[in-house]
Amino acid sequence: MSEEPLLYTKHLSRRVKERFLVEDVNLSLYAQEVLAVVGPSGAGKSSLLRLINRLDEPTHGTVYFHGRDYREIPPRELRRRVGMVMQFPYLFPGTVAENIRFGPRQRGVELSDADVEALLERVGLPGYGDRDVSQLSGGEAQRVSLARTLANEPEVLLLDEPTSALDEAAKVGIEALLREILATGEFAAILVTHDLAQAGRLATRMALMEEGRITRTGRTEEVLHAYQILS
């Protein structure tokens, strides 16, 4: 890939109390690609996503988005364009539709009922708008969480262990949904997961993270192979 990356990190680091959670990470993300970040738990994968979403501040290094140091972009705008789906859905109390409308409302945009329904159809939950979030199953809640992030029309999706809190059946459903959404090529995505098989199925490229550092990047099969030899 010779074109400019959509987003890249440069010496990205976060140190808390003498310990590096993320250390000198240099990663690029190109348009339309799905990059999986794999590695053992506690390796700093989620910390890395939080840094890219700027929910935490780098102690060293930075992120470039469209060639621009992301510290020059207002945080709210950055977070909208680089959307994040967390491990837990963290739905806000109220209805499904209110959750979907949350993001756009923050910048004064009010989604119509039709917009909401279109998003719900996209995540396989048509007609769910009026449901109270307390009535949803784990898988349904994660779908709403995904639709809520999509409502902001992000260019990049950061997926932080999106299926790890779900039971097996729901996991299969969410993974299929993610594959469908990522296959449209509308988004570039960084998928953090400890599930190597899932990374293999969803990602086009892979980075291995250990103890806060990226130790290997490359085509999915190569990294998988290296990781299996290491562990």
Added chain:
Amino acid sequence: MLTRYFHDPITLAAVQALIAGSLAFFVVFLSYKLQLRMERDISIALVRGLIQVVIVGMVLLLIFQEPVAIGFVILAAMMIAAAQTSAKRARGLPDAFRVSLYSIVIGSGSVLLVAVAIGVIELKLSALIPVGSMLLANGMNTASLAFNRFRGEVLAHVGHIDTALSLGASPRAAVMPYIRAAILASLIPRVDSLRSLGIVWIPGVMTGMLLGGSHPVRAALYQFVIMSMILTVSALTSILAVLLMSRRIFTPAEQLILRGGQE
């Protein structure tokens, strides 16, 4: 009964205080029996309370002869002490002393000025200090409650707050539900006490005025004035404290700092 033996009012009051205090030590005994492990705390609080309040009485005796202006100096010192007390309740919250100080000074100061202006509090030390301290003590208690609740709510909803931020919400919008919950929770005792005024209890000011021989309706109205001022002080202090604090738990880049050791 006792009046037969003690004719000097001060001696009489001291004897009464001793007897009332001994009754309270019965609670210490109960605490020991029930293993509440509060014996030490209650005993110290009783002795300390007695000594403190007598010292205050003596100080008031001395300063009541001084010019009125000194009252404002004393109230200012009390506000600083109040801010320190409620800041202690705000452990883990950033810049707590300054936030409490601002909110207590503005919350109780503004109401105090109005009270003096409309003559509810006479411009003399014997009125200014006790009523003023009552107002700011209520502000302090409310600020403590509000801080405590706000910290609890935020720490219990770190994931929701991060999610709201990551969806493009402002820090204010991200913590708005918890700002509301904290203000509401801190004001419930005040609203309840106003609601039950006269039905469940006849509060201190009115009791004092009745004991002093005031007209009951006048005492009642004065009590209402005091209670509604307490409510106003509490609401202003609580709202200011939580709003000012809600800004300080975020970095300039709109990241949540208050996370309870989570990373």
